[in-house]
Amino acid sequence: MIITLKRKATKQEEKKVVDKIKKLGYIPHISKGVDITIIGMVGEFAEKYKETFESMEEVDHISEIEKPYKLASREFKTENTVIKLPYGIEIGGTKVPVIAGPCAIESKSVLLETAKIVKAAGGTILRGGAFKPRSSPYSFQGLGERGLKYMKEVGEKLQMPTISEAMSVEEVPLVSKYCDIVQIGARNVQNYDLLKACGKQKKPVLLKRGMATTIKEWLLSAEYILAQGNYNVMLCERGIRTFETATRFTLDLNAIPVVKKLTHLPVVLDPSHGIGIREHVPSMAKACLAVGADAIAIEIHPRPEEALSDGAQSLLPAQYNKLMEELKVLAKALGREI
Ligand code: PEP
Ligand code: MN
Secondary structure, eight states, X not given: OEEEEOTTOOHHHHHHHHHXXXXXXXXXXXXXXXXXXXXXXXXXXXXXXXXXHHXXXXXXXXXXXXXXXXXXXXXXOOSOOOEEOGGGOEESSSBOOEEEEOSBOOOHHHHHHXXXXXXXXXXXXXXXXSSOOOSSTTSOOOOTHHHHHHHHHHHHHHTOOEEEEOOSTTHHHHHHHHXXXXXXXXXXXXXXXXXXXXXXXXXXXXXXXXXXXXXXXXXXXXXXXXXXXXXXXXXXXXOBOOSOOSSSSXXXXXXXXXXXXXXXXXXXXXXXXXXXXXXXXXXXXXXHHHHTOSEEEEXXXXXXXXXXXXXXXXBOHHHHHHHHHHHHHHHHHTTOBO
């Protein structure tokens, strides 16, 4: 339920309500407007305490959130969430940062070489996996912590926030220690222990949609992270599985306006995994921008033929450079900026 404090409630009045929520064993989720503060109290049997809060003089009224996902819903927070990253980068504002880099961190030198290409053309966030969810157990599984160390070093050198995937609860503190965003991959979107672990740490989380996840399930997964008190969650559409086999997945562009209406969380789009074919990634990246992406995630490799993972969908540097120029022009026309 949502507890709306009376207008212009003081810090002390707010604290009284917050303390009461904590005393009852719930986490208070505070959302502040100009004069109005609302506090979400969610969890099993929360509604039982409706009258307790209604009778507090600091409280104006209590309302219910209709949607099954509460903190992720626009009912809880109407304004878009803007996620602040190091070096002044934001996700969810007018600027649309491009997140780019190799699928996997392969070596320090290749990562640095790639990051320089990414940055030179205007990409601002560096991506790369150290723990890789490969379909085959015989494929390259990633460099693990050593890769994360390279990521940190290269990110700091080039002043770029970094993102990398955690596949298990144990990997969350590692990714969180070395990187600026923790990525949860498509295959783990409903790994609830993993989501809870992401909610308990402080770094922003990028939650990929699973290849067979409905929008409602995806938002409920985001709710798992938010419910632990980490509000810096962004969603990432990366393609769903349909009957079509000519492309790797089907990038569900329909989902974007729908999701944006339902949630205040920023939405990132990943055309690389979505289509899986290098030649067609630029077309889809432009579509992502047009449909309202808050950031675009792209795989790029200096020599995709040598890539240890996802070479077929990784852009060549020249393709990436051209795409970035096109995205800049398109963003302007859309009232946004790369
Ligand atoms: C990735 O970003 O490299 C990745 C493995 O993505 P997904 O989880 O969307 O397959
Ligand atoms: Mn990949």
